[in-house]
Amino acid sequence: xxxxxxxxxxxxxxxxxxxxxxxxxxxxxxxxxxxxxxxxxxxxxxxxxxxxxxxxxxxxxxxxxxxxxxxxxxxxxxxxxxxxxxxxxxxxxxxxxxxxxxxxxxxxxxxxxxxxxxxxxxxxxxxxxxxxxxxxxxxxxxxxxxxxxxxxxxxxxxxxxxxxxxxxxxxxxxxxxxxxxxxxxxxxxxxxxxxxxxxxxxxxxxxxxxxxxxxxxxxx
Amino acid sequence: xxxxxxxxxxxxxxxxxxxxxxxxxxxxxxxxxxxxxxxxxxxxxxxxxxxxxxxxxxxxxxxxxxxxxxxxxxxxxxxxxxxxxxxxxxxxxxxxxxxxxxxxxxxxxxxxxxxxxxxxxxxxxxxxxxxxxxxxxxxxxxxxxxxxxxxxxxxxxxxxxxxxxxxxxxxxxxxxxxxxxxxxxxxxxxxxxxxxxxxxxxxxxxxxxxxxxxxxxxxx
Numbered sequence: 166x167x168x169x170x171x172x173x174x175x176x177x178x179x180x181x182x183x184x185x186x187x188x189x190x191x192x193x194x195x196x197x198x199x200x201x202x203x204x205x206x207x208x209x210x211x212x213x214x215x216x217x218x219x220x221x222x223x224x225x226x227x228x229x230x231x232x233x234x235x236x237x238x239x240x241x242x243x244x245x246x247x248x249x250x251x252x253x254x255x256x257x258x259x260x261x262x263x264x265x266x267x268x269x270x271x272x273x274x275x276x277x278x279x280x281x282x283x284x285x286x287x288x289x290x291x292x293x294x295x296x297x298x299x300x301x302x303x304x305x306x307x308x309x310x311x312x313x314x315x316x317x318x319x320x321x322x323x324x325x326x327x328x329x330x331x332x333x334x335x336x337x338x339x340x341x342x343x344x345x346x347x348x349x350x351x352x353x354x355x356x357x358x359x360x361x362x363x364x365x366x367x368x369x370x371x372x373x374x375x376x377x378x379x380x381x382x383x384x385x
Numbered sequence: 386x387x388x389x390x391x392x393x394x395x396x397x398x399x400x401x402x403x404x405x406x407x408x409x410x411x412x413x414x415x416x417x418x419x420x421x422x423x424x425x426x427x428x429x430x431x432x433x434x435x436x437x438x439x440x441x442x443x444x445x446x447x448x449x450x451x452x453x454x455x456x457x458x459x460x461x462x463x464x465x466x467x468x469x470x471x472x473x474x475x476x477x478x479x480x481x482x483x484x485x486x487x488x489x490x491x492x493x494x495x496x497x498x499x500x501x502x503x504x505x506x507x508x509x510x511x512x513x514x515x516x517x518x519x520x521x522x523x524x525x526x527x528x529x530x531x532x533x534x535x536x537x538x539x540x541x542x543x544x545x546x547x548x549x550x551x552x553x554x555x556x557x558x559x560x561x562x563x564x565x566x567x568x569x570x571x572x573x574x575x576x577x578x579x580x581x582x583x584x585x586x587x588x589x590x591x592x593x594x595x596x597x598x599x600x601x602x603x604x605x
Contacts, residue, residue: 190413238578
């Protein structure tokens with residue numbers, strides 16, 4: 166039986182949405198390993214729209230679900246339609262969208278609120294005993310939801326300090342391609358563009374995350 | 386000396402811009418082969434903005450250069466700044482943006498006009514004897530600019546018939562991962578998502594295009 170992975174996207178573009186390389190190379194690594202991947206995103210407005218050339222905010226409103234569908238060539242559903250029994254694992258690529266649209270960690274830090282559909286999807290997946298993979302800044306969501314989660318956000322950073330000191334996470338410092346596994350909570354995390362990485366290093370991370378996922382699913 | 390490739394993007398998203406997987410996986414294949422890649426896009430408005438979930442046109446205006454910068458994490462320049470002597474090759478991923486924003490082949494067919502900066506960049510690269518790679522629908526630009534160009538747009542299609550019958554191109558039917566090389570005109574083309582392809586097949590194509598490029602540059 167083909168294993169099925171649900172990927173949650175947060176828009177389209179690193180500064181206000183899902184990181185495009187992390188999402189695309191995760192899709193590639195999952196496809197190469199024989200997984201069927203389906204896509205979800207919350208049907209909400211983005212926190213804001215950023216001109217990726219200048220870093221300035223643009224006077225526009227964009228929808229997280231609609232923008233995410235650019236990465237998936239149209240194939241995506243509202244995250245409210247996620248059914249845990251249809252999938253073997255949940256997978257969250259990073260990008261600021263994970264910390265701006267899936268939750269507001271980017272502005273509220275430890276006091277962040279997790280978007281309702283995201284909280285529901287992550288929680289029920291966890292309760293069903295299924296693994297959750299998260300890249301880049303997305304592990305902050307896991308740190309907020311699971312007390313004492315062992316995760317990585319890469320090297321030393323304000324974000325790492327916040328999850329460690331204020332959320333009580335066990336933050337593991339990592340470098341390119343590293344994967345941190347919380348066996349008890351069934352979490353797989355990797356730093357990706359939390360580090361100053363090349364696109365080849367992002368692909369390495371994605372492949373290593375998928376290998377870790379495969380090991381977990383074989384043992385499930 | 387590191388070889389340098391200039392990649393021309395046409396927005397961000399298959400239906401109105403650059404195909405995200407083709408662009409990302411080309412970046413990966415080029416990085417893995419040791420190329421330095423720089424990015425360019427014309428500083429013009431997109432032909433239109435498409436909701437990728439529904440296929441409907443949205444009442445918005447977006448700029449090709451600004452949207453392309455989402456794929457490149459900000460690193461991109463206006464195509465008018467392209468200097469041929471800085472680069473060893475030119476590389477055009479596909480997506481409808483190549484046929485809507487880099488030219489208007491998608492609506493005008495053989496009577497299409499090539500956007501000025503694109504025409505200039507492609508023409509001077511060709512005149513400098515440097516190879517040009519193009520994926521998916523982007524080879525239509527080469528068919529328009531170079532009489533009798535040997536290219537591929539995948540299998541039988543209206544687009545293939547148009548370039549063959551109306552533009553006088555030599556269209557070669559291809560399948561997944563195939564690469565067509567026009568030795569005389571120094572062109573490398575591959576069908577990618579002109580076929581109903583998996584993301585792994587797009588990566589195969591990107592790797593094969595880079596291999597063909599490498600062979601050309603070694604012999605240059």
